[in-house]
Amino acid sequence: MYSYQITEWAKPLERRECDTPEPQGTEVLIRIDAAGICHSDLHIWDGYFDLGGGQRLTLDDRGVALPLTLGHEIVGEVVALGSDAEGVAVGDKRVVYPWIGCRRCEICASGEEHLCMTPRFLGARVDGGYSDYVIVAEPKYLFDYTGVPTNLACTYACAGLTAYSALNKVAPLTERDHLVIIGAGGVGMSALHLAAAVTPAQVIVADIDPTKRSAARQAGATDTIDNGADDAIKRALDITGGGAAATIDFVGAPVTTGFGLEILRKGGIHVVVGLYGDALPLSLPMLPFKVLTLRGSYVGSVAEMAALMDLVRSGKVPPIPIHPRPLPEANQALDDLRQGRVLGRTVLNP
Ligand SMILES: [Zn+2]
Ligand SMILES: [Zn+2]
Numbered sequence: 001m002y003s004y005q006i007t008e009w010a011k012p013l014e015r016r017e018c019d020t021p022e023p024q025g026t027e028v029l030i031r032i033d034a035a036g037i038c039h040s041d042l043h044i045w046d047g048y049f050d051l052g053g054g055q056r057l058t059l060d061d062r063g064v065a066l067p068l069t070l071g072h073e074i075v076g077e078v079v080a081l082g083s084d085a086e087g088v089a090v091g092d093k094r095v096v097y098p099w100i101g102c103r104r105c106e107i108c109a110s111g112e113e114h115l116c117m118t119p120r121f122l123g124a125r126v127d128g129g130y131s132d133y134v135i136v137a138e139p140k141y142l143f144d145y146t147g148v149p150t151n152l153a154c155t156y157a158c159a160g161l162t163a164y165s166a167l168n169k170v171a172p173l174t175e176r177d178h179l180v181i182i183g184a185g186g187v188g189m190s191a192l193h194l195a196a197a198v199t200p201a202q203v204i205v206a207d208i209d210p211t212k213r214s215a216a217r218q219a220g221a222t223d224t225i226d227n228g229a230d231d232a233i234k235r236a237l238d239i240t241g242g243g244a245a246a247t248i249d250f251v252g253a254p255v256t257t258g259f260g261l262e263i264l265r266k267g268g269i270h271v272v273v274g275l276y277g278d279a280l281p282l283s284l285p286m287l288p289f290k291v292l293t294l295r296g297s298y299v300g301s302v303a304e305m306a307a308l309m310d311l312v313r314s315g316k317v318p319p320i321p322i323h324p325r326p327l328p329e330a331n332q333a334l335d336d337l338r339q340g341r342v343l344g345r346t347v348l349n350p
Contacts, residue, residue, distance in 0.1 A: 002350075003131035004330040005067040005313050009047030009059070012331045013130065016067065022080065026138045028088060029080040030096060034324070034347040035129030036073030036154045039160035039186070040275060042338055044070060044124055046068070052254075052279025064125060070121050070330075071129025071348070072098040079133075087139040094142035095153045096134065097305045098122035099161075103137065114299045131155075132350040133181050140302065143309045151347045152321045155190075156312055158299060159320070159345060163191035163250075164198070164275045164308045165300030170246035173201035178240040180204045182227060182260050183250035183274060184212040186320060191248065192219050193318045197311050201246070204239060206232070206259070219318065227259050236263040248273060248297075254280040261292065269293040320344050 001020040004013040010069070023029045029159075043049050048056040072161060074096040078088050088094065101108040101116025110118050120137070122128040136142060143155035179199060179334030181188050184207040195203045205216035208228035216224050223239050225232055231349075236259075237243060243265025249256045252274025260270045270292065286292065311317055325333050333346050 001131060001133040003069040003127065004132075004327060005069050005127075006045055007067045009066075010045060013045075013070070013334075014067070015328070020133050021135050023082040023085065023135060025082045026079055026083050026084045027082040028139055028142065030074065030076040030094065030134050030136055031079045031091075031141075032074060032076040032129055032132055032134055032350050034075050034151045034154050034349050035071035035123075035131075035327075036158065037071075037330075037333055037337055037346045038073060038158050039337065040158075041070050041072075041123070041276060042334060044068075045334060047132075049275060050063070050277030052277065064244070069127035069129070069131050070123050071131070071140055072124055073135055073154040073157045073159070074098060074122065074129035075150055076134070078142070080197070080255045083140050092142070093145065093150070095145050095157055095309065096122065096129075096136055097141040097143065097297045097302055098124075098157055100137055100141060103283065111303055112301055116302055126190065130326075130327060130348060143305060145309065145313065146299065147315065149312055149319070149322075151324050151349070152319050154347060155186075155320060155345045156308055159187050159190065160192045160194070160312070160317075161300040161305055161308055162273060162297070163187050164194050165304050166248050166297040167191055167194055167198040167249075167273050168304065169271050169295065169297050170248065170269055171199050173199050173245050175200040175202070176244035177201040177300070178204055180206055180225070180236065180240070180244045180247045180260065180263065181250065182223075182247060183204045183254050184209070184216045185250060188250035189215070189219065189320055192216060192221060193320070194311070197316050204236075204244070204345065206236070227256065232259065233262050240265070244268060250274045252276040253264075254278050261286070261294065264290065264292055266290045267292075269295065273297045273298075322347055324349055
């Protein structure tokens with residue numbers, strides 16, 4: 001097998017070859033058809049996340065060893081099974097749930113593996129999908145995607161799941177409530193597409209880019225806001241009749257979360273999803289005065305992945321734009337994403 005691996009943080013990925021592994025026990029060997037490129041791949045490639053105030057969260061500190069194969073949005077075909085692997089057969093086409101935990105702790109036992117303190121996330125902690133093969137620990141992490149194009153299917157493992165789990169965190173809302181999605185990039189657009197299936201609330205999209213706002217209106221947003229405009233907060237309060245019930249920040253910058261908190265009505269909730277980075281000064285009395293909730297959301301659980309794939313297979317989720325590229329163009333594709341030259345999702349085909 002061959003893989004495009006980080007051998008040194010922030011240096012070009014290296015093509016490296018090794019023996020194709022044989023699945024042991026409950027493991028499944030997948031021959032990869034496609035792997036999506038996620039914005040967080042850029043952070044992992046750099047080797048750190050910006051925590052603000054000059055502080056960094058480095059992957060070295062987290063004990064991530066190099067070389068590492070990136071790629072956590074993986075789709076492919078089952079080609080071999082360990083002796084204890086049950087529930088899939090050779091030839092099955094599956095999307096891989098990559099947010100796998102240690103599979104031993106209480107958090108993992110409760111089904112919240114994505115919250116495990118010693119994760120084994122594919123493409124972030126152990127080798128992932130920028131490769132032609134990947135080993136998956138158990139068949140329960142594999143999901144049928146019948147009726148969905150292969151290159152699109154992989155994007156549900158992160159972009160789709162992240163959007164879906166964030167939407168679950170603001171439910172239940174009513175049809176009189178307003179939900180404001182901040183940032184209409186790949187994950188924000190996925191959230192807009194999924195919103196109708198999760199919440200009856202009126203969905204408004206805020207983005208500084210007029211092209212993205214018009215794409216959001218075409219995709220069913222009730223209204224849009226230019227959150228970079230001077231009167232953005234006043235406009236948001238006008239549209240929502242005094243404030244939104246919920247805001248979800250798919251950018252995760254001080255200015256976007258500041259905006260999201262500012263436009264909430266009493267009792268509102270703001271969810272931070274994006275990992276842009278940096279820090280935000282927060283007016284503490286506003287939390288009790290307005291009974292606000294501020295929380296984070298990171299990918300989603302295995303159960304949420306199962307529910308999401310049910311929705312996807314039922315045809316209720318419009319596709320996001322996909323740009324396939326050959327795996328050997330991985331470095332160029334990552335650069336293009338960093339330069340903002342990608343609308344929708346790039347997927348790599350080995
Ligand atoms: Zn991702
Ligand atoms: Zn665990």
